[in-house]
Amino acid sequence: MKDTQMCACQQTNLCNESLMLEKLPACGKSFEEMMKKVDSKKWCNLTEFIMYYDNFTQCTEREANNASCFWPNPLAEGFITGIHKQFFSNCTSEKVHWEDPPDEILITLILIPVMLTCAMITLVVWCSKRSDILV
Numbered sequence: 259m260k261d262t263q264m265c266a267c268q269q270t271n272l273c274n275e276s277l278m279l280e281k282l283p284a285c286g287k288s289f290e291e292m293m294k295k296v297d298s299k300k301w302c303n304l305t306e307f308i309m310y311y312d313n314f315t316q317c318t319e320r321e322a323n324n325a326s327c328f329w330p331n332p333l334a335e336g337f338i339t340g341i342h343k344q345f346f347s348n349c350t351s352e353k354v355h356w357e358d359p360p361d362e363i364l365i366t367l368i369l370i371p372v373m374l375t376c377a378m379i380t381l382v383v384w385c386s387k388r389s390d391i392l393v
Contacts, residue, residue, distance in 0.1 A: 271326055275333055278325035282337045285317035293345060302349035314341070 292310035300306040322329035358364060
């Protein structure tokens with residue numbers, strides 16, 4: 259009797275992938291409707307739509323759990339990746355382009371350590387020549 263009960267439990271806990279894939283598009287549609295409220299130029303700024311994205315994430319998690327599937331799972335991840343491609347494909351991170359400071363600042367930044375070094379050398383030489391007086 260125990261074996262039959264265990265078998266029934268295992269069967270009810272199997273992931274129903276087709277049910278999950280049937281329900282996930284509703285999460286995507288809801289997210290799409292919410293994103294229409296955000297100017298498309300601001301789609302790369304997470305602070306503009308974080309609540310919408312949180313709702314989308316919770317929806318996909320809920321639907322995966324309702325279908326007895328773990329979340330995230332490869333199918334749900336594939337769906338989420340598709341949504342990311344739809345809305346965030348132009349949000350690549352820009353690399354920082356380093357530029358030299360203006361010449362005036364650059365010259366100042368170079369000359370200050372050079373002048374300090376020359377002053378310290380002069381002070382050491384002067385003190386060493388005057389050591390007979392200082393003792």
